[in-house]
Amino acid sequence: MDGTLRTGTGDPIPAGRTVGRSPGRLAWMRLRRDRTALVSAAVLVLFVLVALAAPLIEAAYGIGPHDQFQRRLDGFGMPLGHAGGVSGEHFFGLEPGLGRDIFIRLVYGLRTSFFVACTAAVLSTLIGAALGGLAGYLGGWLDAVVSWLTDLTLAMPFLIVALALTPTLALRFYGQRDEVPPSFGVGVLIAIFAVFGWTSTARLVRGQVIALREREFVAAARASGAGLGHLLVRQLLPNTWAPILVSFSFAVPQFVTGEAALSFIGVGLTEPTPSFGRMIYQSLDYLQTDPAFVLFPGGTLVALVFAFNLFGDALRDALDPRSAR
Amino acid sequence: MRSRLATALCTATTLVAVLGACSANTGGSSTVDTGRQQTGVIATDPKDSWGPAPEVPGARAGGTFTIIRETPLSHLDPQRTYSFAGLMAAPLFARSLTTWKDDGQGNLVLVGDLAETPGSNVEDDCTVWEFKIKDGVRFEDGRPVTAKEIAYGIARSFDPDLTGGPTYLQEWLADTPQYDTAWDFAANRTALPPGLTTPDDRTLRFEFARPRCDLPFAASLPSTAPLPADRDTGINLGHAPFSSGPYKVTRFQAGVEIVLERNEHWDPATDPVRHQYPDRFVWSFGPSTDTAANRVIADNGADQAALSWDFVPASLVSRVAGDAALRSRTILSPTPTANHLVINNQRVTDLRVRQALNYAIDREGLVKVLGGPHVAAPNTTLMPPATIGHRAYDAYPAGPNGDPDRARELLGGQTPELVLGAADSSVEQQLATQLKGNLERAGFKITMRAIPDDAKLDEIKKRDNPWDLYLSSWAADWPSGAAILPVLYDGRGIKVAGNTNESYFDDPAISAEFDRILALPPAAQAPQWAGLDERIMREHAPVVPLYVDVAYLVHGSKVGGVFVSSVFGYPCLIDAHVKP
Numbered sequence: 077m078d079g080t081l082r083t084g085t086g087d088p089i090p091a092g093r094t095v096g097r098s099p100g101r102l103a104w105m106r107l108r109r110d111r112t113a114l115v116s117a118a119v120l121v122l123f124v125l126v127a128l129a130a131p132l133i134e135a136a137y138g139i140g141p142h143d144q145f146q147r148r149l150d151g152f153g154m155p156l157g158h159a160g161g162v163s164g165e166h167f168f169g170l171e172p173g174l175g176r177d178i179f180i181r182l183v184y185g186l187r188t189s190f191f192v193a194c195t196a197a198v199l200s201t202l203i204g205a206a207l208g209g210l211a212g213y214l215g216g217w218l219d220a221v222v223s224w225l226t227d228l229t230l231a232m233p234f235l236i237v238a239l240a241l242t243p244t245l246a247l248r249f250y251g252q253r254d255e256v257p258p259s260f261g262v263g264v265l266i267a268i269f270a271v272f273g274w275t276s277t278a279r280l281v282r283g284q285v286i287a288l289r290e291r292e293f294v295a296a297a298r299a300s301g302a303g304l305g306h307l308l309v310r311q312l313l314p315n316t317w318a319p320i321l322v323s324f325s326f327a328v329p330q331f332v333t334g335e336a337a338l339s340f341i342g343v344g345l346t347e348p349t350p351s352f353g354r355m356i357y358q359s360l361d362y363l364q365t366d367p368a369f370v371l372f373p374g375g376t377l378v379a380l381v382f383a384f385n386l387f388g389d390a391l392r393d394a395l396d397p398r399s400a401r
Numbered sequence: 402m403r404s405r406l407a408t409a410l411c412t413a414t415t416l417v418a419v420l421g422a423c424s425a426n427t428g429g430s431s432t433v434d435t436g437r438q439q440t441g442v443i444a445t446d447p448k449d450s451w452g453p454a455p456e457v458p459g460a461r462a463g464g465t466f467t468i469i470r471e472t473p474l475s476h477l478d479p480q481r482t483y484s485f486a487g488l489m490a491a492p493l494f495a496r497s498l499t500t501w502k503d504d505g506q507g508n509l510v511l512v513g514d515l516a517e518t519p520g521s522n523v524e525d526d527c528t529v530w531e532f533k534i535k536d537g538v539r540f541e542d543g544r545p546v547t548a549k550e551i552a553y554g555i556a557r558s559f560d561p562d563l564t565g566g567p568t569y570l571q572e573w574l575a576d577t578p579q580y581d582t583a584w585d586f587a588a589n590r591t592a593l594p595p596g597l598t599t600p601d602d603r604t605l606r607f608e609f610a611r612p613r614c615d616l617p618f619a620a621s622l623p624s625t626a627p628l629p630a631d632r633d634t635g636i637n638l639g640h641a642p643f644s645s646g647p648y649k650v651t652r653f654q655a656g657v658e659i660v661l662e663r664n665e666h667w668d669p670a671t672d673p674v675r676h677q678y679p680d681r682f683v684w685s686f687g688p689s690t691d692t693a694a695n696r697v698i699a700d701n702g703a704d705q706a707a708l709s710w711d712f713v714p715a716s717l718v719s720r721v722a723g724d725a726a727l728r729s730r731t732i733l734s735p736t737p738t739a740n741h742l743v744i745n746n747q748r749v750t751d752l753r754v755r756q757a758l759n760y761a762i763d764r765e766g767l768v769k770v771l772g773g774p775h776v777a778a779p780n781t782t783l784m785p786p787a788t789i790g791h792r793a794y795d796a797y798p799a800g801p802n803g804d805p806d807r808a809r810e811l812l813g814g815q816t817p818e819l820v821l822g823a824a825d826s827s828v829e830q831q832l833a834t835q836l837k838g839n840l841e842r843a844g845f846k847i848t849m850r851a852i853p854d855d856a857k858l859d860e861i862k863k864r865d866n867p868w869d870l871y872l873s874s875w876a877a878d879w880p881s882g883a884a885i886l887p888v889l890y891d892g893r894g895i896k897v898a899g900n901t902n903e904s905y906f907d908d909p910a911i912s913a914e915f916d917r918i919l920a921l922p923p924a925a926q927a928p929q930w931a932g933l934d935e936r937i938m939r940e941h942a943p944v945v946p947l948y949v950d951v952a953y954l955v956h957g958s959k960v961g962g963v964f965v966s967s968v969f970g971y972p973c974l975i976d977a978h979v980k981p
Binding site: 348 | 691714715716717718719720722763765766768769770771772773774775820825827830831833834835837838848849850851853867868
């Protein structure tokens with residue numbers, strides 16, 4: 077058996093002294109030795125905690141995401157004081173105009189962004205891996221159909237579909253006068269990302285599975301009478317973890333920025349729901365007059381996306397049995 | 402490598418944060434004279450209607466004057482011109498029957514432009530009007546302008562292919578809003594519409610079925626610009642208008658640039674208002690409002706003689722206003738564009754609820770959301786202060802920040818649930834959020850619904866629209882109550898769609914008042930409109946007046962003579978010149 081391949085039934089054969097370690101344990105050890113991974117993981121955990129604890133933070137901070145502090149703005153609607161109104165009371169200052177607290181809106185924006193991006197990434201990766209794996213392994217007409225579906229999805233103008241569907245759906249479900257709850261926007265965003273985001277994962281996994289399906293261990297398993305489920309999940313999946321995780325780790329930051337862009341053009345989260353995206357796009361106009369307003373949401377988004385990319389990278393390295401570390 | 406990158410990133414972030422924190426904003430005060438009194442008269446002395454217009458102090462001839470604007474002017478056809486930019490561009494190349502002598506400070510005199518006087522009311526009952534055309538007015542090819550060409554210009558505005566312009570003259574002559582079916586221009590190219598005659602080459606006569614006392618005002622719009630029939634290129638006239646003014650269009654590159662150069666056949670002695678200082682005017686289209694403002698502020702090369710047409714964007718206002726060096730290069734002026742929170746009176750039928758809405762609004766906070774006093778000025782009247790005869794009053798005094806307690810008291814414990822329709826543009830969403838906050842503080846329950854930005858105007862003009870509240874604005878075509886109150890609050894003309902009466906307010910007593918005042922001579926109307934304005938607000942409160950737009954413009958260091966029109970609130974170019 078090729079030493080670089082892992083199967084569900086046997087460990088790889090390491091060179092030199094042999095200590096029995098499961099592949100998961102090996103990956104974990106590699107990950108722990110990687111400082112970048114640790115730092116980015118810590119940052120991610122922090123973000124997740126902040127997002128989960130948003131209502132607690134609100135209670136401790138004493139300011140809600142819709143509270144306005146226009147008395148602390150000058151006549152032009154610009155925040156008074158240093159760096160866009162940063163003070164002990166308002167950690168990140170105030171929005172120009174409406175005078176809402178940037179910190180608490182960021183916390184809530186983070187929560188929505190995280191939820192949307194992670195759910196959508198999990199969904200799109202699941203769809204992509206399942207379709208890609210099936211198409212790659214079974215081939216034939218199924219492969220043709222899935223490949224055609226992938227091409228169709230890629231060719232679909234995603235923004236136009238999103239723009240056209242959202243108002244129609246809102247009208248269908250909420251009529252002309254009912255409140256459209258934020259969960260509708262969140263649902264629309266997740267659906268859009270899941271429906272349009274699975275293609276790259278599917279292609280990656282399909283290619284990988286096509287390369288693997290003729291290998292000896294697969295043939296052996298098949299000869300021993302293993303069913304389709306066993307072959308896909310126990311034999312092929314462990315060998316395709318790396319591309320799946322890579323596409324997942326890229327999907328999350330891509331969806332975070334995607335949420336930002338879509339909310340700005342009115343699809344997804346509308347005022348007054350706190351949204352990362354709208355905040356960032358709105359702040360860009362104030363680059364000259366209130367740089368702090370650009371810096372805080374922008375910096376947070378950079379940190380989030382950067383940490384995700386670094387961690388995804390490190391995870392891939394750790395899971396790849398061929399990697400040096 | 403990676404950790405070094407991270408360090409660099411952290412350092413950069415910290416640096417920006419420190420830089421941003423260097424100066425503290427302690428707030429500053431600035432004032433705009435929005436309460437200035439608009440005065441307007443119709444000239445009685447025929448000498449007022451003759452030129453040459455008084456020299457602008459310090460103005461010299463020569464140079465190229467550039468106007469930078471984000472959205473292109475799609476055409477320059479005077480009969481189809483109705484946008485603010487189009488109305489302000491037209492006087493350079495098109496003369497009209499009458500025109501406004503405007504000092505940019507709200508003092509207006511209506512004078513004759515092509516006509517010797519601003520019209521004579523022949524029977525003294527506003528049904529028959531005569532205009533004597535001046536001797537010596539010429540087209541760009543040197544031939545004289547006569548009553549025939551002016552009448553032809555008015556006739557071609559009946560053509561349903563040439564839409565988009567004002568429709569006052571057509572509707573008044575045909576005595577019906579469906580004027581294009583009452584008189585078919587295409588079938589009668591050599592004839593004139595009913596009621597319009599040219600007894601001789603120098604006389605133009607209007608005969609109306611009903612009194613139309615506002616005719617001299619309506620005649621100031623560029624739809625009365627002359628055109629010889631043999632020069633009518635139909636829809637293509639928009640790219641090459643036939644000039645009667647001090648400039649002629651020498652280049653029209655759609656969406657990019659329009660160049661106007663001197664028209665040597667224009668005689669200053671016949672023109673009471675225009676000048677011919679720059680060698681050429683260049684309209685340059687494309688740069689965003691931010692880019693245009695920043696370019697003009699930077700003041701390099703040709704931009705020194707450039708005007709940024711669009712108002713300084715709200716996000717830049719504090720920077721421009723805070724820079725003392727820019728003070729001489731900015732223009733600040735109130736405009737006649739009034740913005741209301743329109744209440745759908747078909748849905749919100751309880752007067753006390755409408756009054757409570759009026760008490761609840763925090764206008765100071767609203768102005769902050771818009772970008773401060775250089776962008777908007779609070780207003781409590783139906784007509785903007787820039788209307789002739791305007792009288793300030795506040796029917797529901799709530800102080801600058803609103804009076805939620807008084808509103809609650811009026812509501813008497815009930816919680817009206819209202820739907821606020823707002824365009825999905827960034828600015829309007831912010832405004833709506835602000836208003837929702839104000840109203841919920843006063844005991845309302847507000848549901849915000851987004852309307853696609855490009856469809857919003859059409860949607861709220863539909864009689865059976867589903868919203869209770871929406872934002873809207875109105876700028877009159879001339880600064881008289883006649884062009885505001887009956888247009889917005891006469892309930893007899895409510896149609897299925899395309900209504901200007903967006904509040905769907907309908908009260909027979911008020912409508913009767915409209916008829917009574919409209920039949921008065923224009924000079925006597927002004928105080929009556931002001932009185933009716935207050936009466937409508939006190940008795941019915943059909944809308945919540947919010948603010949008037951404020952014009953805030955920035956231009957290059959060599960620009961002179963630009964002022965904000967007291968009629969339309971946009972920069973006027975007839976005195977513009979390039980400083981050496």
